[in-house]
Amino acid sequence: MQKINFITLGCAKNVVDSEHIMAQLKGAGYEPVFDSDDPAARTVVINTCGFIGDAKEESVETILHFAGAKEAGLIDRLYVIGCLSERYADELRGEIPEVDQYFGVRDLSKIVCELTRGGWNEACATDRVLTTPAHYAYLKISEGCDHRCSFCAIPLIRGKHLSVPMETILTEAQKLAAAGVKELIVIAQDTTYYGLDLYGERKLGELLRALCRIDGIEWVRLHYAYPAHFPEDVIEALAEEEKMCKYLDIPLQHISDHQLKAMRRGISGDDTRALICRLRKKVPGIAIRTTLLVGFPGETEADFSELEHFVLGNRFERLGIFPYSEEEGTFSAKKFPDEIPQAEKMRRVERIMALQNNISREKNLSLTGKIERIVIDRIEGAYYIGRSRYDSPEVDQEILVRSTKPLAPGTFHYVRITGAEDYDLYAEIEPV
Secondary structure, three states: OOEEEEEEOOOHHHHHHHHHHHHHHHHOOOEEEEOOOOOOOOEEEEEEOOOOHHHHHHHHHHHHHHHHHHHOOOOOEEEEEEHHHHHHHHHHHHHOOOOOEEOOOOOHHHHHHHHHOOOOOHHHOOOOOOOOOOOEEEEEOEEOOOOOOOOOOHHHHHOOOEEOOHHHHHHHHHHHHHOOOOEEEEEOOOHHHOOHHHHOOOOHHHHHHHHHOOOOOOEEEEOOOOOOOOOHHHHHHHHHOOOEEEEEEOOOEOOOHHHHHHHOOOOOHHHHHHHHHHHHHHOOOOEEEEEEEEOOOOOOHHHHHHHHHHHHHHOOOEEEEEEOOOOOOOHHHHHOOOOOOHHHHHHHHHHHHHHHHHHHHHHHHOOOOOEEEEEEEEEEOOEEEEEEOOOOOOOOOEEEEEOOOOOOOOOEEEEEEEEEOOOEEEEEEOOO
16 A cells, blocks of 8 residues: 655644544555655655744745655655645745645645545545544544634634534544544634534533543543633533543633733633633632733733733643744734834743743642542653643643553553652552
8 A cells, every 4th residue: 555654743733634634545545654754655745834933934844854855756745735835835836846736724635636536535534543642632623713813823724613513523532432542632723612603502511521421531621712702511511521621721812901902812801810710619620721922012011010910820730821923914913013022022931931830830749649540641761651631742741650560551540649840740650
């Protein structure tokens, strides 16, 4: 069988897209591989990210690397798909003509047709070839976004919000469970918007409860929840469903009303604070992950100081922070000059992260001696690397476990926390 090598860059949504395409190829008699250096894989597909500067640079460098491999005769065909080629296809064709063809984010069926000389097979539409470890999978429930945050290019790239029918999602989830997946990580550009376009109302809470009913699934984790108009039934599902991880990824971006209005986030600082309080009260012990944006045009010292106090006061379990990057075509790029120097943006990033480092260290130290249920992700040197239900793969901290008995990836165990660092924990297996 002809091997086709997939290189996936960017977010988990790209991962799911690549896995669907790979399943189509497998169904057509091809052998898809990923991140492979197998010389027999002479066709390469790069799924790119075009969201912010660093991601675009990585995508371009990867394309150039494989363009060089094609010129050297190491591969025969090279295709580029995803956000970067959706946004910059014409420029890329002129700059990197070695690529056989560029496809956008809505062209999954077209790349399958090009590679197989056939068509998209609906019988395989809910199949996946996993590129994650076999025990967890991302589950994309919608495409695109109807929000118009002033800094964000995603609606320009991926279009308007489009929910996947619930029966399709559940069929895909059941197939993943049958294949050995034990953790479903629910993703979309905005998961809380799920269902509005198809059913006339938000259906995320109902969907989460249905996913928790699937045999074989141990954990269901929720990512990318938009804070404005947060559905109460989602909070109820987080609180009541045993399989729901007491974990929420909710990008807040800022707390200053001045900044939230300029960012067009659709929520005030007071409403944000009230939502966080409601989540903490109704879902005791919840781990909240958020992302923040500093250096947005017009951010004053007073705005930033308010953000610092917000971080100190709310003590988020997980936090990421990014400096503002002007993206062409967005409202902010057209409306506001990017006037804050990069050095000042990075100073603000570092100040917030210094606060978060201390918060994370204190929270981790408080866990010493406690027992946690974890899943083993992999083996690394002398340690088994695991996660609790309060940590998502790739973005959150890990638990390093020593054990005299073998621990297989994908198995669940109880451990006692024996040590802590800013962003890692150490543990030993707790005897049953």
